[in-house]
Amino acid sequence: MKICITILFLFLFTDATAKLWRVGAGQQELSIRATINKATDGDTIFIYPGMYKEGQLIITKKLFLKGIQYPVLDGEQKVEILTIRCDGVVVEGLFFKRSGRSSYNDIAALRIADCRNVIVRNNQFESGYFGIYSQHATAAIITGNRLQSDAKDEVSSGNGIHCWKSDSMHISSNTVTGYRDGLYFEFVTNSYIKSNTSYGNVRYGLHFMFSGNNSYISNVFRDNGAGVAVMYSKNIRIQNNLFADNWGGAAYGILMKEITDSRVEGNRFQKNSVGIMLEGSNRIQLFKNVFLQNGWAIKMQASCMDNSIEQNNFYANSFDMATNGELVLNSFKKNYWDKYEGYDLNRDGVGDVPYHPVSMFSMMGERNASSMMLFRSFIVGLLDKAEKMLPVLTPVDLKDHQPLMKPLKL
Amino acid sequence: MMRTMIKYVVLDLIKNRIILVYTFFLLLMSLGMFSMDENTTKGIMSLMNLVLIIIPLVSIIFSTIYVYNSSEFIELLAAQPLKRKSLWLSIYSGLALSLSLAFMIGVGIPVLLFDGTLTGWVLVLSGLFQTIIFTGIALLAAVKTRDKAKGIGVAIFLWFFFTLIYDGLVLLLLFQFSDYPLEKPMIALSMLNPVDLSRILILLKLDISALMGYTGAVFSNFFGSGFGMLLSVAILFLWSAVPVWFSLKQFQQKDL
Amino acid sequence: MIIASNVTKTFGKLKALNNVSVSCSKGQTIALIGPNGSGKTTLIKSMLGMVVPDSGFITFDEHNILHNWNYRSRIGYMPQIGRYPDNMRIGQVFEMMKDLRKNSTASTDEELITAFGLHKLMHKKMQTLSGGTRQKVSASLAFLFDPDVLILDEPTAGLDPVASEILKQKMMQEKEKGKLILITSHILSELDDVVSEIIYMQDGQLKFHKSLEQLQEDTGQQKLAKAIAQIMK
Numbered sequence: 001m002k003i004c005i006t007i008l009f010l011f012l013f014t015d016a017t018a019k020l021w022r023v024g025a026g027q028q029e030l031s032i033r034a035t036i037n038k039a040t041d042g043d044t045i046f047i048y049p050g051m052y053k054e055g056q057l058i059i060t061k062k063l064f065l066k067g068i069q070y071p072v073l074d075g076e077q078k079v080e081i082l083t084i085r086c087d088g089v090v091v092e093g094l095f096f097k098r099s100g101r102s103s104y105n106d107i108a109a110l111r112i113a114d115c116r117n118v119i120v121r122n123n124q125f126e127s128g129y130f131g132i133y134s135q136h137a138t139a140a141i142i143t144g145n146r147l148q149s150d151a152k153d154e155v156s157s158g159n160g161i162h163c164w165k166s167d168s169m170h171i172s173s174n175t176v177t178g179y180r181d182g183l184y185f186e187f188v189t190n191s192y193i194k195s196n197t198s199y200g201n202v203r204y205g206l207h208f209m210f211s212g213n214n215s216y217i218s219n220v221f222r223d224n225g226a227g228v229a230v231m232y233s234k235n236i237r238i239q240n241n242l243f244a245d246n247w248g249g250a251a252y253g254i255l256m257k258e259i260t261d262s263r264v265e266g267n268r269f270q271k272n273s274v275g276i277m278l279e280g281s282n283r284i285q286l287f288k289n290v291f292l293q294n295g296w297a298i299k300m301q302a303s304c305m306d307n308s309i310e311q312n313n314f315y316a317n318s319f320d321m322a323t324n325g326e327l328v329l330n331s332f333k334k335n336y337w338d339k340y341e342g343y344d345l346n347r348d349g350v351g352d353v354p355y356h357p358v359s360m361f362s363m364m365g366e367r368n369a370s371s372m373m374l375f376r377s378f379i380v381g382l383l384d385k386a387e388k389m390l391p392v393l394t395p396v397d398l399k400d401h402q403p404l405m406k407p408l409k410l
Numbered sequence: 411m412m413r414t415m416i417k418y419v420v421l422d423l424i425k426n427r428i429i430l431v432y433t434f435f436l437l438l439m440s441l442g443m444f445s446m447d448e449n450t451t452k453g454i455m456s457l458m459n460l461v462l463i464i465i466p467l468v469s470i471i472f473s474t475i476y477v478y479n480s481s482e483f484i485e486l487l488a489a490q491p492l493k494r495k496s497l498w499l500s501i502y503s504g505l506a507l508s509l510s511l512a513f514m515i516g517v518g519i520p521v522l523l524f525d526g527t528l529t530g531w532v533l534v535l536s537g538l539f540q541t542i543i544f545t546g547i548a549l550l551a552a553v554k555t556r557d558k559a560k561g562i563g564v565a566i567f568l569w570f571f572f573t574l575i576y577d578g579l580v581l582l583l584l585f586q587f588s589d590y591p592l593e594k595p596m597i598a599l600s601m602l603n604p605v606d607l608s609r610i611l612i613l614l615k616l617d618i619s620a621l622m623g624y625t626g627a628v629f630s631n632f633f634g635s636g637f638g639m640l641l642s643v644a645i646l647f648l649w650s651a652v653p654v655w656f657s658l659k660q661f662q663q664k665d666l
Numbered sequence: 667m668i669i670a671s672n673v674t675k676t677f678g679k680l681k682a683l684n685n686v687s688v689s690c691s692k693g694q695t696i697a698l699i700g701p702n703g704s705g706k707t708t709l710i711k712s713m714l715g716m717v718v719p720d721s722g723f724i725t726f727d728e729h730n731i732l733h734n735w736n737y738r739s740r741i742g743y744m745p746q747i748g749r750y751p752d753n754m755r756i757g758q759v760f761e762m763m764k765d766l767r768k769n770s771t772a773s774t775d776e777e778l779i780t781a782f783g784l785h786k787l788m789h790k791k792m793q794t795l796s797g798g799t800r801q802k803v804s805a806s807l808a809f810l811f812d813p814d815v816l817i818l819d820e821p822t823a824g825l826d827p828v829a830s831e832i833l834k835q836k837m838m839q840e841k842e843k844g845k846l847i848l849i850t851s852h853i854l855s856e857l858d859d860v861v862s863e864i865i866y867m868q869d870g871q872l873k874f875h876k877s878l879e880q881l882q883e884d885t886g887q888q889k890l891a892k893a894i895a896q897i898m899k
Contacts, residue, residue, distance in 0.1 A: 293451065316452055370592040371584050373600055373629070376455070377609060378463055379577040414765040421758070422751035482749035486804075489714045489817075490766055491739035665677070666716040 024048025067093030419504025436516020473548030
């Protein structure tokens with residue numbers, strides 16, 4: 001925010017030569033394109049309410065485009081509406097509508113290409129292919145935008161906010177819905193993604209790969225076709241996010257594939273088919289998260305190592321954990337499990353017998369999916385009880401040695 | 411005529427000590443489960459086990475014993491100018507009604523008060539179906555076996571079969587044929603057992619369906635669809651009617 | 667009125683009725699006697715439609731009773747053992763029977779209820795009653811609808827002498843009205859004054875069907891008990 005204000009001040013007061021252009025019906029200028037052509041670096045263009053159908057606009061000068069009461073820029077389903085190719089451009093308060101679609105190249109409503117310090121702020125996007133597309137951008141700020149599209153399937157749709165080979169991005173307080181992936185990052189580093197809401201997208205709410213050193217704070221990812229999937233990245237911080245209502249055969253609160261040295265803290269996973277799915281992920285700290293009413297709170301493939309799961313709350317999940325292997329090289333400590341039936345004789349708040357989060361039926365379900373037909377039947381209850389006393393199928397070493405008697409205040 | 415008969419059977423049964431204890435027990439359980447968990451879903455889960463295990467047990471055993479204990483009275487009634495059919499159906503209806511009433515007071519009303527959602531309704535409906543179905547099965551068991559002790563044994567076995575043995579066999583089958591796609595046979599198999607069918611209907615409403623992965627998708631697509639729902643309810647109705655129909659055929663020819 | 671023709675019934679290996687033919691007419695009071703397991707109760711139950719014969723048929727007023735139930739509105743039946751729903755009161759049992767048979771007769775005959783003093787016990791639950799009282803209820807029910815035919819299975823067993831006498835008086839009275847009364851009984855001495863005909867059964871077979879006079883003549887014995895004893899020898 002501070003940066004925005006500073007830049008705003010720079011534009012309005014410090015540049016003595018800067019000029020203010022007004023575009024709109026009854027204003028000095030009628031065409032945005034003509035105005036952009038006439039303007040010089042540092043100028044400000046106010047765009048007044050109206051419908052502008054001006055094809056593709058390319059900005060190669062350092063301009064400040066400000067929409068007054070959301071003027072509509074209509075792409076007529078043919079073109080990319082706005083392309084920014086200059087450092088320091090600010091775009092604010094515009095309504096991007098009906099940008100083009102293509103099966104050959106990724107047409108976006110707004111593209112930021114090969115430039116630095118661009119700000120895209122408080123705009124609205126409706127029915128298009130890609131929303132905001134950033135390529136080779138550095139330190140762009142994308143904030144307060146509202147993106148809404150009408151994707152039907154994965155093939156014919158684009159992503160809401162798509163960043164490729166970008167660095168030090170600041171993406172916050174955007175709302176994205178109805179795209180293929182709400183937020184998509186590939187080769188994006190050192191970025192900060194905060195307080196965005198991504199819901200109702202046909203594939204993932206958030207999808208990134210090969211993107212290290214990023215932080216995801218206080219975002220909401222809910223009701224997306226397949227939840228959230230993050231892959232092949234290091235040093236990720238995922239904090240205080242909400243992952244909710246991702247139901248389906250292959251839907252995950254978050255799927256972490258080959259993510260290493262990362263921290264997942266203070267998040268809430270609620271009503272997902274699988275809360276967290278871990279595949280080939282190492283050295284992840286799962287700390288102080290809440291898992292509530294998921295099918296499986298955590299599914300951890302045997303390919304995961306040295307992860308530590310500490311001080312999380314597990315409530316009302318159908319299964320707390322599932323794994324596909326015998327060998328367990330991860331540590332579980334001081335979590336609260338609502339299914340724990342042990343006792344605490346010395347009253348230190350920690351159960352005296354370890355808790356085995358993997359139930360026999362959860363293992364059975366891994367091996368033979370059809371056995372889910374017997375979920376919660378009497379016989380399965382009996383088998384689970386028997387397995388608890390004499391483990392045969394479940395990994396003996398997968399246990400929480402210090403299960404908490406009471407839930408943590410999270 | 412039937413209405414009069416049913417009225418008197420119900421009048422007798424609602425004063426029955428076992429029915430009263432049963433009602434009270436159910437009420438205690440459901441109130442306990444709802445007050446223990448702040449989360450009503452969990453309460454519903456626990457109640458589901460009650461509905462799928464205790465309700466069939468009590469319905470089948472109580473009804474069997476009732477029929478045996480009333481054999482002299484049934485004889486007396488058979489000597490009255492009544493059709494055997496209406497006599498037998500009255501006894502069935504009276505039993506099913508009284509047990510359903512006990513269930514509604516014990517479980518139905520608390521569930522609908524604490525959790526008036528669709529899930530709650532499905533649970534209550536399933537409980538009613540279990541009551542009716544197992545009363546019918548009890549009648550069939552009782553009319554087929556003359557000896558009281560043997561009849562009660564058969565009833566207990568049938569309960570055991572539907573709540574446990576059947577699922578055990580299914581499990582065995584699943585692992586024997588784990589190399590084959592079993593989703594569709596599973597749907598058929600779950601239709602053949604009213605307890606399984608009810609359980610799956612409740613689970614689907616609790617939205618656990620999606621967790622079942624690919625199979626779950628097959629399940630929820632089938633049972634979640636209008637057709638699947640309709641078929642399930644139709645099958646439950648069949649389960650309520652067919653055993654009674656067989657028992658009726660048997661009773662009409664039975665020497666009292 | 668009731669005619670059984672060649673009725674045979676087997677239970678497993680046991681021949682309960684073996685080609686039994688019998689004819690019972692209005693105004694007769696028939697004692698159905700024979701040792702235990704001779705098929706008396708089975709014959710009665712066949713007449714009531716509770717047991718379906720393997721072969722042969724039974725008619726009531728010249729109508730086959732098979733698949734028919736309406737004729738039973740003209741029969742009053744008192745079973746050997748009367749058991750009623752535990753939680754019903756005596757009053758409710760009478761209420762119920764009246765409800766169930768309300769189409770058959772307009773007026774009811776409550777003479778026995780009063781004679782047995784049951785009207786004072788109407789609020790008592792069936793489960794609290796003694797066997798004798800239950801028999802009284804059963805007897806009262808049999809006579810309640812003033813039926814043309816009375817079928818009484820061991821009516822006096824379990825009744826005290828006073829009640830027995832009341833029942834006997836009632837039977838005589840009904841006999842005078844020209845009703846058909848069928849009684850099975852072990853206690854033959856009690857039947858002397860009432861009975862007009864004797865049917866004797868043994869091993870599922872009908873041994874004879876004679877009038878009391880005929881039997882007395884044949885055996886030379888005046889007392890029924892003695893006459894039968896003579897035959898059984």
